[in-house]
Amino acid sequence: MKKIVIFGVGLIGGSFALALKQASATLITGIGRSKESLQEAVNLGVIDVFSDTQESNIHAALKDADLVMIAAPVAQTSNILQSIKPHLGSNTFITDAGSTKGEVLTCAKEILAEKFNQFVGGHPIAGAEKSGVAAAIADLYVGKNVVLTPTLETNKDAVAVVTKFWRTCGANVSEMSAEAHDSIFAAVSHLPHLLAFALVDDIASRPNAAQLFSFAASGFRDFTRIAGSHPEMWRDISLANKTALLSELETYQNELSQLKQLLTKEDGAGLQALFDRASTARNAWAKNKQ
Amino acid sequence: MKKIVIFGVGLIGGSFALALKQASATLITGIGRSKESLQEAVNLGVIDVFSDTQESNIHAALKDADLVMIAAPVAQTSNILQSIKPHLGSNTFITDAGSTKGEVLTCAKEILAEKFNQFVGGHPIAGAEKSGVAAAIADLYVGKNVVLTPTLETNKDAVAVVTKFWRTCGANVSEMSAEAHDSIFAAVSHLPHLLAFALVDDIASRPNAAQLFSFAASGFRDFTRIAGSHPEMWRDISLANKTALLSELETYQNELSQLKQLLTKEDGAGLQALFDRASTARNAWAKNKQ
Numbered sequence: 324m325k326k327i328v329i330f331g332v333g334l335i336g337g338s339f340a341l342a343l344k345q346a347s348a349t350l351i352t353g354i355g356r357s358k359e360s361l362q363e364a365v366n367l368g369v370i371d372v373f374s375d376t377q378e379s380n381i382h383a384a385l386k387d388a389d390l391v392m393i394a395a396p397v398a399q400t401s402n403i404l405q406s407i408k409p410h411l412g413s414n415t416f417i418t419d420a421g422s423t424k425g426e427v428l429t430c431a432k433e434i435l436a437e438k439f440n441q442f443v444g445g446h447p448i449a450g451a452e453k454s455g456v457a458a459a460i461a462d463l464y465v466g467k468n469v470v471l472t473p474t475l476e477t478n479k480d481a482v483a484v485v486t487k488f489w490r491t492c493g494a495n496v497s498e499m500s501a502e503a504h505d506s507i508f509a510a511v512s513h514l515p516h517l518l519a520f521a522l523v524d525d526i527a528s529r530p531n532a533a534q535l536f537s538f539a540a541s542g543f544r545d546f547t548r549i550a551g552s553h554p555e556m557w558r559d560i561s562l563a564n565k566t567a568l569l570s571e572l573e574t575y576q577n578e579l580s581q582l583k584q585l586l587t588k589e590d591g592a593g594l595q596a597l598f599d600r601a602s603t604a605r606n607a608w609a610k611n612k613q
Numbered sequence: 614m615k616k617i618v619i620f621g622v623g624l625i626g627g628s629f630a631l632a633l634k635q636a637s638a639t640l641i642t643g644i645g646r647s648k649e650s651l652q653e654a655v656n657l658g659v660i661d662v663f664s665d666t667q668e669s670n671i672h673a674a675l676k677d678a679d680l681v682m683i684a685a686p687v688a689q690t691s692n693i694l695q696s697i698k699p700h701l702g703s704n705t706f707i708t709d710a711g712s713t714k715g716e717v718l719t720c721a722k723e724i725l726a727e728k729f730n731q732f733v734g735g736h737p738i739a740g741a742e743k744s745g746v747a748a749a750i751a752d753l754y755v756g757k758n759v760v761l762t763p764t765l766e767t768n769k770d771a772v773a774v775v776t777k778f779w780r781t782c783g784a785n786v787s788e789m790s791a792e793a794h795d796s797i798f799a800a801v802s803h804l805p806h807l808l809a810f811a812l813v814d815d816i817a818s819r820p821n822a823a824q825l826f827s828f829a830a831s832g833f834r835d836f837t838r839i840a841g842s843h844p845e846m847w848r849d850i851s852l853a854n855k856t857a858l859l860s861e862l863e864t865y866q867n868e869l870s871q872l873k874q875l876l877t878k879e880d881g882a883g884l885q886a887l888f889d890r891a892s893t894a895r896n897a898w899a900k901n902k903q
Contacts, residue, residue: 507825518808540802562884569873601810602844604814605837
């Protein structure tokens with residue numbers, strides 16, 4: 324029987340647990356900050372047992388574990404790695420589910436030191452604006468991308484084991500450097516989140532916000548869906564991927580300035596060409612995704 | 614039997630026609646640029662007859678008409694108004710379905726002159742990225758907002774008649790000035806469209822666009838749905854609402870600059886506060902809309 328320890332049993336960690344338990348008998352220990360939420364996870368059948376972060380309890384939870392999955396908010400990663408290092412056997416591998424990878428790898432290398440080769444950075448491209456263990460579902464990862472970011476030092480067995488667990492969840496696993504990962508997701512995920520947060524904050528802060536919201540329709544609804552995401556999580560992601568995100572914001576502001584210029588000059592052909600490029604690319608992408 | 618003439622039988626004009634025909638016997642004449650598309654509208658049962666834009670045909674179509682609905686791209690409004698003015702009886706009212714209202718009113722006033730009191734600007738807040746008569750449905754407007762923008766000169770009967778037609782379609786009708794309308798929709802509709810077009814154009818123009826798109830997921834999908842909208846229509850809307858839109862872009866760029874500053878200073882509390890305001894406002898709005 325596989326033995327897995329999950330730090331942070333929310334939507335991401337909980338769905339990982341449910342998928343693995345559904346595939347085969349697996350003993351899952353949940354560790355987290357909130358006893359109530361862990362008890363809920365046991366009641367929902369997501370995990371088998373839970374533990375607090377006392378050293379002796381972590382020692383017991385990690386004994387003979389095949390895998391430690393860190394699915395807690397990324398700001399807690401450093402504390403979690405520190406708490407597990409002394410109890411980490413040589414056959415236990417570690418992965419995480421954070422949305423940024425560069426900072427996590429730096430932190431893991433520093434803390435795990437000679438055991439850093441047991442760590443494989445990971446990012447499941449799934450989830451939603453929902454959070455919490457009650458939202459966890461066994462098929463969250465079916466057909467979804469999971470990116471792993473092994474380094475030259477990473478143990479090949481660690482990569483193989485983590486890959487196998489994700490494939491068991493139904494995910495498509497690919498590998499790239501942490502730097503490539505962070506730059507890609509700054510563009511296609513982190514930037515859109517910041518843009519949506521910015522639009523809603525901009526509108527909500529106006530004296531006539533109630534009137535504006537009353538006329539907002541389906542376009543606004545979809546555009547701003549990700550502005551309903553978890554503020555603490557997105558604070559951590561933004562800070563962890565600061566460099567790539569600042570560069571994306573810069574590029575985007577240049578794109579907006581170009582749009583403003585076309586509008587100021589009433590350059591209808593230029594505007595239509597820009598909208599046309601975007602519309603063609605968006606519709607081709609959506610068709611391809613189906 | 615009511616007699617209605619619709620210029621531009623696409624999603625918007627076609628759905629208006631279907632809703633009215635479903636409510637009671639109504640003779641609907643469609644007029645447009647494409648004979649094929651008008652023939653399709655007849656085949657689909659959306660309109661009863663169609664006509665080209667020859668003067669004698671427009672004269673015949675407008676005879677004893679209760680209402681002329683202009684649902685063609687806004688750039689054609691001026692030509693359409695010119696073509697109908699000589700044939701407009703005093704008991705025929707005119708409305709439109711354009712997404713901007715200031716420019717349409719200015720144009721209607723200039724062209725219709727002494728008959729301007731028969732014109733009521735209108736904007737149904739419905740539709741989608743889809744377009745064309747094949748997408749038309751009878752219940753598109755059920756529960757949706759329709760804004761009318763009468764002026765001090767507008768005939769009260771014209772407002773009453775147009776209101777009644779929209780209520781027959783199931784819409785909630787409200788009235789405001791064209792200026793208030795354009796400023797509201799610059800913020801909650803036109804700006805988000807431009808932001809989505811800008812993001813997709815920004816990404817599509819990069820050398821690694823294919824890789825970026827391959828990792829884009831559901832957040833990107835929803836955020837960019839409106840970037841699949843009709844380029845010509847959005848060129849016209851952008852130009853027609855240029856002033857309000859430039860002011861919105863300015864405000865939004867300031868909001869982004871504020872975000873960049875928080876990120877540069879690694880001000881976690883400030884970022885979380887901004888995300889929290891946005892997330893709270895977005896979720897309250899979504900709950901209220903249900």
